[in-house]
Amino acid sequence: MFNNIIRIIGISSCILLAIFAFAGCQNTPTSEQPKNENIFVSDELLRIKEEIDNFIPVKKHDVFAIESIKEAIKAAENGNFGVGSILVDKQTGEIVYRGQNKVFSEHRSDLHAEMDLFNIFETENKERSRDLINNYTLYTSLESCPMCLCRIITSGLTEVYQIANDSGGGMVHLRDQLPIIWQEISEGRIFEKADCSEELQEIAEQVFLLTIELNDKL
Secondary structure, three states: OHHHHHHHHHHHHHHHHHHHHHHHHHHOOOOOOOOOOOOOOOHHHHHHHHHHHOOOOOOOOHHHHHHHHHHHHHHHHOOOOOOEEEEEEOOOOOEEEEEEOOOOOOOOOOOOHHHHHHHHHHHHOOOOHHHHHHHEEEEEEEOOOHHHHHHHHHHOOOEEEEEEOOOOOOOHHHHHHOOHHHHHHOOOOEEEEOOOOHHHHHHHHHHHHHHHHHHHHO
C-alpha cells in the first residue's frame, strides 16, 4: 500500500509539472509576435522618420521644413493625413506653435494641419490674435487647401511657405481663381514655395501620399 501511495504522488507531481510548463509556454513571447501593432507606422514611414532625424540642413528654410515634416509624420502615425505646420517667430526664429492633421484621430473634418495650428494660436491669444499674427511666419509641409487658405487669409497672416506642392488639392497656385473679395484681401501677402532642399520637398510629398494610400484601403 505504501508503494501505491508513492506511485500516486509521483504521477500527480508529473501532471502538475506538465500543466505549469504548458502555461509558461503560453505566456512566453515568441519572435513571431508583432513588435508594432500600429498599422499606420509602416517600414516606409519609419525609414522616412530616420532620414528626417538625420537630415543636415543646407538651405535657408531647411530647419523649418524638417520641423513641419516631423509634425506631418506624427499626424501619419496617428492615422491622419500626413501634413504638418509650424508658426515661427520672425524676430527670434523660434517655433512657437505647431499643428498637424487630426481629421481621423479627432473625428473632425475641419482639423487640417493649418486649422489645428490656428485653433491653438487663437485660443491662447483671444484678445490680440490678429495683432500678433504678423509677428510670425507659417511653414506647412503641403500646399494649403481652399479651406485652409481662406482661414490663413482671414487670420491676417502675411507670410506663408509650403514645403511640397499639391497640384490636386492645393489652392495657393490657384489663388487667381478665388472670389474677388478673397483675392483683394490677400493682395501683397507672401504665399511661396519654401527655399529648402529638394529632398525635403520629396519627403513631405511622400509622407502625404503614404497616408492617402493607407486611408483609401481602410
